[in-house]
Amino acid sequence: MEVTGRMIWNQFKVLLLCVIITLIGQRIGYGISISEAIPGMIIVLIICMAALIIKDYTPQLKFPAFAWASLIALILTMPFVPTSKFLLGYTKHVSFLGTTTPILAFAGISIGMKVAKIKELSWRLVLVAFCVFVGTFFGSAIIAQIVLKIQGII
Amino acid sequence: MESNDLLETKGSVPSHVRLYIAVLLIVIITELIGIHKFPVGPGTVVLLPMLYAVIIGILITPQVLGKSISVLQKLISRDEVDLAGAIVMISLLPLGVKYGTLVGPAVEKIVKAGPAFILQELGNLGTILVALPIALLLGLKREAVGASVSICREPTLGVIGERYGISSDEGTGTLGTYMTGTVLGTIFFGILGGISVATGLHPYALAMACGIGSASMMTASSASLATAVPAMKDTILAYAATSNLLTGVTGIYSVIFLAIPLTNFLYRKFQPIIQGKKEVE
DSSP, X not given: OOOOHHHXXXXXXXXXXXXXXXXXXXXXXXXXXXXXXXXXXXXXXXXXXXXXHHHHHOGGGOOOHHHHHHHHXXXXXXXXXXXXXXXXXXXXXXXXXXXXXXXXXXXXXXXXXXXXXXXXXXXHHHHHHHHHHHHHHHHHHHHHHHHXXXXXXX | OOHHHHTOOXXXXXXXXXHHHHHHHHHHHHHHHOOEEEEETTEEEEEOHHHHHHHHHHHTSTTTHHHHOHHHHHHXXXXXXXXXXXXXXXXXXHHHHHHHHHHGGGHHHHHHHOHHHHHXXXXXXXXXXXXXXXXXXXXXXXXXXXXXXXXXXXXXXXXXXXXXXXXXXXXXXXXXXXXXXXXXXXXXXXXXXXXXXXXXXXXXXXXXXXXXXXXXXXXXXXXXXXXXXXXXXXXXXXXXXXXXXXXXXXHHHHIIIIIHHHHHHHHHHHHHHHHSSOOOO
16 A cells, blocks of 8 residues: 555544543543653654554565554663663653553444444453463463473473 | 545544544543452452443444434444544554563563573463364354464554454454453462462473563462462562563564464364364454
């Protein structure tokens, strides 16, 4: 698909509104001053835009914008990178939980048309989640057991 | 319609305005309700604003409360529901950035962690082997892929939400595991951490297993493991925390490059065997 300035502009508007809603939400929920959080939110917004643009221009990579956003932030905050202190100083005023609330509100509205199906699946999804928990736990434990044994640590 | 076309504001400004107002109101209400925790056994039931937000979000759609309250349909109609689906993918990005800033400072630890820590990360794929067949037995279709691809914390929610859409069948599965983990995760892992000693696996190995990519679940499982094996407490807590940081860094790439392809591959193999009839992707 062709990347257009209009498309990027539309994505920017969505992000800007989400960031504003998050600023209000985290002020109410976590007492984070809006003016103090604005610089951090602007940094978040810039990284998000960079991630979207990289993704739009590299469709063949199949690497999601979410992963680009996370990777850019990770690289810029590694301890030996000069931007680390500066970025962490501002993004600490962006609440992790605060960013999740608007996402889940949008997500809730978007799955509203499937409510009958979700009702039908409900307990099954919870049961599967428990199987997921058991699987990830013992999968890791078994591999760790083998490697630690080979290394002679246990 | 392509999600980028849905985001076009020209000609649909009222629809955008209604949706953002609805979400802003939901956020204000849910943040006012705030976080509520109830201790249960070795863990805690955690009710976060995001949980109320997803519930209120579902409730205000046309097929739920909108069915009986026609005024609500004027605020949230089918158009706004479709638009919300397109916006979710973009609204996830700030979470991705925040997540990156939380794990960035931990990168050094990976280099120092040693082979056991790094290799056991692959064990997180064990979720697919255990949960996918069971999900198929329970009759789930493509939801099975989203639900069992990983423990479905924020990175998975972001990746699956973007690739398949949150309102897709895969997205529903991921959301199910995500929300279950958020509400009940610490209770489940609080119990599991303690009783896992009975398997005969070494407490150090179990300690690494506690780091599943969620700080609260790691804390619950390692604390209860340490209570069961008090002599090794310090090492258990240190191993669990390190492993959790590693999962935080590597988890997202593991989901993109290993877990999604593997889950889809196994779905194609198992689905016809377990459910008899082939389901198209």
